Amino acid sequence: xxxxxxxxxxxxxxxxxxxxxxxxxxxxxxxxxxxxxxxxxxxxxxxxxxxxxxxxxxxxxxxxxxxxxxxxxxxxxxxxxxxxxxxxxxxxxxxxxxxxxxxxxxxxxxxxxxxxxxxxxxxxxxxxxxxxxxxxxxxxxxxxxxxxxxxxxxxxxxxxxxxxxxxxxxxxxxxxxxxxxxxxxxxxxxxxxxxxxxxxxxxxxxxxxxxxxxxxxxxxxxxxxxxxxxxxxxxxxxxxxxxxxxxxxxxxxxxxxxxxxxxxxxxxxxxxxxxxxxxxxxxxxxxxxxxxxxxxxxxxxxxxxxxxxxxxxxxxxxxxxxxxxxxxxxxxxxxxxxxxxxxxxxxxxxxxxxxxxxxxxxxxxxxxxxxxxxxxxxxxxxxxxxxxxxxxxxxxxxxxxxxxxxxxxxxxxxxxxxxxxxxxxxxxxxxxxxxxxxxxxxxxxxxxxxxxxxxxxxxxxx
Numbered sequence: 198x199x200x201x202x203x204x205x206x207x208x209x210x211x212x213x214x215x216x217x218x219x220x221x222x223x224x225x226x227x228x229x230x231x232x233x234x235x236x237x238x239x240x241x242x243x244x245x246x247x248x249x250x251x252x253x254x255x256x257x258x259x260x261x262x263x264x265x266x267x268x269x270x271x272x273x274x275x276x277x278x279x280x281x282x283x284x285x286x287x288x289x290x291x292x293x294x295x296x297x298x299x300x301x302x303x304x305x306x307x308x309x310x311x312x313x314x315x316x317x318x319x320x321x322x323x324x325x326x327x328x329x330x331x332x333x334x335x336x337x338x339x340x341x342x343x344x345x346x347x348x349x350x351x352x353x354x355x356x357x358x359x360x361x362x363x364x365x366x367x368x369x370x371x372x373x374x375x376x377x378x379x380x381x382x383x384x385x386x387x388x389x390x391x392x393x394x395x396x397x398x399x400x401x402x403x404x405x406x407x408x409x410x411x412x413x414x415x416x417x418x419x420x421x422x423x424x425x426x427x428x429x430x431x432x433x434x435x436x437x438x439x440x441x442x443x444x445x446x447x448x449x450x451x452x453x454x455x456x457x458x459x460x461x462x463x464x465x466x467x468x469x470x471x472x473x474x475x476x477x478x479x480x481x482x483x484x485x486x487x488x489x490x491x492x493x494x495x496x497x498x499x500x501x502x503x504x505x506x507x508x509x510x511x512x513x514x515x516x517x518x519x520x521x522x523x524x525x526x527x528x529x530x531x532x533x534x535x536x537x538x539x540x541x542x543x544x545x546x547x548x549x550x551x552x553x554x555x556x557x558x559x560x561x562x563x564x565x566x567x568x569x570x571x572x573x574x575x576x577x578x579x580x581x582x583x584x585x586x587x588x589x590x591x592x593x594x595x596x597x598x599x600x601x602x603x604x605x606x607x608x609x610x611x612x613x614x615x616x617x618x619x620x621x622x623x624x625x626x627x628x629x630x631x632x633x634x635x636x637x638x639x640x641x642x643x644x645x646x647x648x649x650x651x652x653x654x655x656x657x658x659x
Contacts, residue, residue, distance in 0.1 A: 234272070234312060234331045241271040242335030246306045249283055250337040256642065257283060264306045276328065277311040285645070301338040302652055308333055339652040344394040346495055346536030347383070347651065349376060350525030352547035352615070353490045353511040354404040355518030361548075361616045363639030368548050369511055371640050372615060376400075376506060379647050380499045387497060394538055395497040400506060401529040402490035405519040405552065405563050405576055406449040410491050411439050442489045443508060451557060452527045453579065460558045460573055464587045471530045471596060488512040492528060495536045519552035519563045521576040522625065523583050526610075530593045533608070541597050541608040542650055545629075546643075548615045550622045551577035581624045590628035613637055613646050 245267040249260045260283035268278060286303040309332045357369035364371035383396035401407060439448045454466040490509040496502050512518035522545060529543045553575045555563040566575045574582070583589040590610060597608035610629040612619050614636045619625050626634045637643040 230312075230314075231329055231331065234310070235333070237271050238268075238308065238310060238331050238333035239335070241267045242306050242308060242333040243337075244335070246304055246335035246337035249306055250302070250304045250339045256638075260304070260306075264308065268308055268310065272310065274312065275310050276313045279309040279311055279330065281308045282306075301340045302649060303336060303338045306335045339649065343540050344386070344396050344538045345383075345540040345542055345651055346397045346399075346533055346538045347379075347542045347544070348399045348401055348495070348529045348533040349379075349647075350401045350403065350522075350529035350543060350545045351376075352404070352520060352522075352525070352545075352549070353402040353488065353509065353518070354520040354549070354552075355512045356520075356549055357511045358513055359548075363616050363637070363642075368615065369509070372546065372643070373506055373509060375640050375643050375647070377503055378644050379651075380503055382648055382651070384499050397495040397497050397536055397538065398499070398502060399495040399529075399532040399536075400493045400502075401525055401532055402492070402509060403521065403524040403528065404488070404511065405521045405524065405555070405557055406451060407524050407528040408447050408488075408491040409450055411446045411448040445489075445491070447489070447491055450528070452521075452524045453557075455558055457559070462558060462574060462579060462582075464579075464583055467527070468583065468587055468589050468592050471527055471534070471593065474531055474535075488518065492532060494532055519555050519576060520547065520549055521557075521580065522547060522551050522622075523576075523580045523589065526589065526593060526628070530597065533597060537601060539601060539604055539606050541606060543593075543597075543608070543610050544647060544650065545610075545612045545625070546615050547612070547617070547619075549617050551575075551580050553577040577622070580622075584624045584628045609633065609650070611635065611650055613643060615643060 242264075245264040248267065249263050252260070252263060261281050264281050264283055265278065268275065268281070284305045284307075286305070309330060311328050311330050314327060314329055351372060353369060357372070358367050360366070361368050361371075366374075380398055383398055387395045439446055441447070452467065452470070454463040454470065455461070456463065488511050490506075490511070493502060493505055525545050525547075526543070529545070533541050533543050552563070554566055556566040556573050556575050556579075557563060558573050559568070563576075566573045594608055594610065598606050600606060611633040612625045612629050612635070614634075616638065618636050619634045620636075635646045637646055
């Protein structure tokens with residue numbers, strides 16, 4: 198056979214092999230890209246799962262936004278994000294937690310991405326098609342591995358009697374229900390075998406005062422006996438320093454040190470009162486009517502705790518029962534300091550801003566802050582002064598973080614807006630840190646946020 202004819206055969210064979218070579222090239226190029234995309238998506242999902250778990254938001258949309266931001270960071274060439282989902286599972290000791298594993302929250306982040314291929318192929322050339330999809334999954338857990346002392350500084354101002362779209366009851370009723378669920382979770386940890394120390398819980402409810410049970414009613418000048426129709430005696434509760442509700446004698450405590458000769462607040466001395474449990478006297482006159490709430494020290498007797506708070510209620514008189522967040526912080530710090538666990542958590546739960554138009558500096562609160570043409574400090578301005586000028590929250594953290602038995606203590610402060618956005622009161626963010634301010638729109642989100650704060654260790658699962 199002549200050389201020219203052989204050259205012709207080779208040329209024909211080469212032309213016939215070009216589509217195959219191109220198909221191998223395209224499949225090799227896009228195939229390698231598919232494998233790389235799969236690996237990168239796995240890394241992105243693992244990172245997103247850790248970020249979502251650390252953020253611990255109860256909002257599905259926020260968690261999905263976090264996951265999507267990681268996808269956008271890892272992939273500049275993604276054609277379309279077909280789906281992103283974030284699910285959360287709470288390990289239940291009796292049914293889901295493996296034996297010997299501490300309680301945890303598990304977050305699963307999944308995504309399905311669509312990419313354009315480089316060499317899609319056509320009717321004459323084999324290729325992978327115009328698009329390819331890659332799916333990935335990342336999982337991370339947040340554990341509670343150590344016992345913790347938890348104090349809930351809960352808002353029991355008059356507005357807590359209002360209904361809200363986040364639940365089916367008045368706000369304070371739903372909040373008490375959430376606290377019950379939190380206590381059940383803490384109890385589950387305590388019921389585990391070989392637990393060296395127990396979770397404890399306490400409560401520091403507040404409006405513009407905090408309230409204490411009074412064992413010795415002679416502490417104050419004016420104690421009123423029960424009335425006939427309600428538990429307050431005539432002429433009115435306005436003159437009562439200590440009042441009786443459901444056979445419990447309750448006194449109101451002003452958490453601030455006030456010079457009533459000139460109605461000035463001694464802010465530094467007010468903060469220093471956290472070092473002395475008995476520094477406040479429950480003898481302050483108020484205009485609230487039928488509120489019932491009081492401090493409960495840290496306890497692991499959860500049944501007794503829940504029985505007590507089940508009858509708590511804020512004032513129901515129109516225009517009374519204002520909000521002073523500093524009362525919750527200062528009183529909560531006192532209670533939390535009495536705990537012996539190395540982890541401590543103080544959560545302020547409130548349904549609204551501190552009151553800006555009223556004050557207690559006259560020793561009979563609340564009153565309009567403007568008296569005789571003089572503007573006295575309001576509950577809100579006093580909170581801002583305590584936080585910004587006198588570093589109240591830094592003092593609380595320093596006090597709570599003092600070592601116990603020579604061991605380091607980890608204390609954390611947090612704020613949860615119960616149906617309101619705490620960013621409307623920026624001083625709260627400056628107090629606890631912007632990363633520790635949360636907004637809960639319903640009871641489920643409130644519960645999730647509290648339990649996520651209780652958990653502390655984060656790790657990913659392979």
